Amino acid sequence: xxxxxxxxxxxxxxxxxxxxxxxxxxxxxxxxxxxxxxxxxxxxxxxxxxxxxxxxxxxxxxxxxxxxxxxxxxxxxxxxxxxxxxxxxxxxxxxxxxxxxxxxxxxxxxxxxxxxxxxxxxxxxxxxxxxxxxxxxxxxxxxxxxxxxxxxxxxxxxxxxxxxxxxxxxxxxxxxxxxxxxxxxxxxxxxxxxxxxxxxxxxxxxxxxxxxxxxxxxxxxxxxxxxxxxxxxxxxxxxxxxxxxxxxxxxxxxxxxxxxxxxxxxxxxxxxxxxxxxxxxxxxxxxxxxxxxxxxxxxxxxxxxxxxxxxxxxxxxxxxxxxxxxxxxxxxxxxxxxxxxxxxxxxxxxxxxxxxxxxxxxxxxxxxxxxxxxxxxxxxxxxxxxxxxxxxxx
Ligand code: P1T
Numbered sequence: 001x002x003x004x005x006x007x008x009x010x011x012x013x014x015x016x017x018x019x020x021x022x023x024x025x026x027x028x029x030x031x032x033x034x035x036x037x038x039x040x041x042x043x044x045x046x047x048x049x050x051x052x053x054x055x056x057x058x059x060x061x062x063x064x065x066x067x068x069x070x071x072x073x074x075x076x077x078x079x080x081x082x083x084x085x086x087x088x089x090x091x092x093x094x095x096x097x098x099x100x101x102x103x104x105x106x107x108x109x110x111x112x113x114x115x116x117x118x119x120x121x122x123x124x125x126x127x128x129x130x131x132x133x134x135x136x137x138x139x140x141x142x143x144x145x146x147x148x149x150x151x152x153x154x155x156x157x158x159x160x161x162x163x164x165x166x167x168x169x170x171x172x173x174x175x176x177x178x179x180x181x182x183x184x185x186x187x188x189x190x191x192x193x194x195x196x197x198x199x200x201x202x203x204x205x206x207x208x209x210x211x212x213x214x215x216x217x218x219x220x221x222x223x224x225x226x227x228x229x230x231x232x233x234x235x236x237x238x239x240x241x242x243x244x245x246x247x248x249x250x251x252x253x254x255x256x257x258x259x260x261x262x263x264x265x266x267x268x269x270x271x272x273x274x275x276x277x278x279x280x281x282x283x284x285x286x287x288x289x290x291x292x293x294x295x296x297x298x299x300x301x302x303x304x305x306x307x308x309x310x311x312x313x314x315x316x317x318x319x320x321x322x323x324x325x326x327x328x329x330x331x332x333x334x335x336x337x338x339x340x341x342x343x344x345x346x347x348x349x350x351x352x353x354x355x356x357x358x359x360x361x362x363x364x365x366x367x368x369x370x371x372x373x374x375x376x377x378x379x380x381x382x383x384x385x386x387x388x389x390x391x392x393x394x
Pocket of ligand 1: 085086087088110112113153157182184185203204205206216217218334335336350
């Protein structure tokens with residue numbers, strides 16, 4: 001495994017192997033098999049400018065470098081960058097834009113991403129349009145001469161829409177815009193945006209990559225050398241970098257990424273199917289269901305449908321709220337992608353920063369509940385959901 005140091009060729013190896021080894025050869029000084037946590041904030045130089053690849057901890061750190069190499073390998077990209085949060089990663093990428101530039105963004109994104117574009121970048125003169133990217137005709141019309149970036153999640157948060165990465169990448173390429181795919185929900189286990197033509201991939205590593213709900217982190221991966229140069233510059237200049245300890249935890253979490261995501265997807269498919277036949281449920285949104293409008297595209301573009309389910313409880317807010325309070329194994333909490341199952345109410349919790357009228361137009365109803373399926377036993381999780389629905393009905 002010595003060949004698997006940062007930057008080593010990783011073609012031909014499967015994601016499960018890369019997750020355990022990429023960027024993480026045994027430590028050359030001690031033989032430590034697990035990547036050491038290097039806490040030092042600075043690195044000695046033999047003479048001014050004569051260093052061993054590290055100078056100052058914000059600019060680079062060995063534990064962070066291992067994580068960056070690993071995430072890059074998982075996404076099939078050449079260059080990886082780690083950040084102190086998903087939004088830190090997003091902010092760093094978006095600062096590549098200039099006043100007067102325009103972002104064409106999917107209409108369904110994490111509330112914090114919407115807030116960043118709407119409340120932080122718009123006042124700086126970087127405008128955004130939020131468009132249903134499943135309608136390629138509307139996408140063509142939404143491009144402006146100053147559109148520099150197309151930004152999308154797929155599956156989206158929280159409505160699990162599926163957008164065609166390849167088609168959007170080719171539209172953007174023809175118009176000179178970068179395509180950024182937030183791959184947090186799908187993870188590289190299920191979807192490879194760079195291979196489909198995206199310029200860069202973003203992650204909230206807080207979610208599936210770390211997988212244990214004990215780190216806030218982010219990452220960006222690209223194979224574009226010039227873009228990577230600029231991202232690296234911004235990463236150091238802006239300074240939204242993760243601690244070495246957090247990098248270690250994310251690396252450790254990544255080792256079981258494939259196992260966790262496959263298990264969560266298996267259970268989610270079972271629960272989505274049962275929910276779709278439950279009398280108290282108005283509508284189930286899960287890309288693995290044939291009723292999902294993006295099912296065929298998801299089958300083509302992904303290797304599985306993921307661990308996230310959204311559904312509308314009959315009876316609106318009072319029933320959705322009672323359901324969330326009645327759960328015993330699921331915790332009612334924001335976030336997703338951990339080993340533990342979580343449930344939340346997007347309109348009140350994760351997407352409260354989106355104006356009410358816009359939320360309603362999108363379909364983020366008061367009865368909408370989002371589930372993040374963990375790795376607990378599938379039957380126990382279904383029993384919990386069924387029992388909570390019964391209690392919510394009074
Ligand atoms: O929370 P942070 O690590 O900064 O990541 C932001 C972010 C980016 N992209 C997607 C798709 C996300 O879902 C998130 C964060 N989302 C939640 C906290 C949530 O519960 O939806």
